[in-house]
Amino acid sequence: MLALTAVMAADNKPLQIELPDHGKCSIYYQNSFLLTQLKFYPVIQFIVIALFLIIAYFLFNFSRRAEQNQVWVGMSKETAHQLGTPLSSLIAWIELLRMKGIDEETLGEMGKDIKRLEVITERFSKIGSVPELNEQNLENIIKESVAYMKPRISKKINLKVLRNDDIKDILIVKINVPLFDWVIENLFRNAIDAMEGGGELEVNYGDKGKYIYIDVHDTGKGIAKSRLSTVFEPGYTSKKRGWGLGLSLAKRIINEYHNGKIFVKKSELGKGTTFRIQLPKSQ
Secondary structure, eight states, rough: HHHHHHHHHSSSSOEEEETTEEEEEEEEOOOOOHHHHHHHHHHHHHHHHHHHHHHHHHHHHHHHHHHHHHHHHHHHHHHHHHHHHHHHHHHHHHHHHHTTOOOHHHHHHHHHHHHHHHHHHHHHHHHOOOOOOOOOOOOHHHHHHHHHHGGGOTEEEEEEEEOTTOOOOOOOOEEEHHHHHHHHHHHHHHHHHHTTOEEEEEEEEEETTEEEEEEEEEEEOOOGGGGGGGGGTTTTTSSSSOOOOOOHHHHHIIIIISSSSSEEEEEEETTTTEEEEEEEOOO
């Protein structure tokens, strides 16, 4: 009892009263359990409301992104469908030109462009679905991309491929060829645009223990340090035309679909930029 009265006295100053036959007395008191709970009720209420608003915000954002993704997927598949008809016609026109004796070298280059369009159509048709990864020889993929791009860029751009001398085995990686080729092509085109018609475009690849790397280096205008953290965000572009989606899509393809990484390894204004792709080795 004395311990309880001591606790009550510590919480609240005792009330002094006069009682007949007892004289001066003290009344000790403290808040009831219910009253103590009621003090915290407004705080709990605010916390619940804040949690509700946070959850509602995230659900709204998720719903909006899902809706946007559905629109992009629908547009991509429709684009792939629309490209099918002119592609079929172009193939027929090439055969007709071949029958008329047109130079085979010219027809061969036209055929490469048609095959590239078929690859692009396949890329668009696969957007929104989980891509199938297959074991591929990385060197062959890089060489094919370079072979396609070389005759289609300015003669003032020196495009070369360098293989790390430490490589002893064939570089086998699990990739989706159309999507991975899309990334390489996008890096090439960005580098060509950055060099504005002339310079050195170098592809360097090698083995780094647990992963394989591909470096794409250009001698273009470079990227300011203040913008390095935003280069892979949708809307980033240094060109007057373009939506700024290329690097954002490249990051999604490498990071999410191939369990790899893509990042700016080095960039210096007026001297150029190096992008690096890292891919896990095929087990």
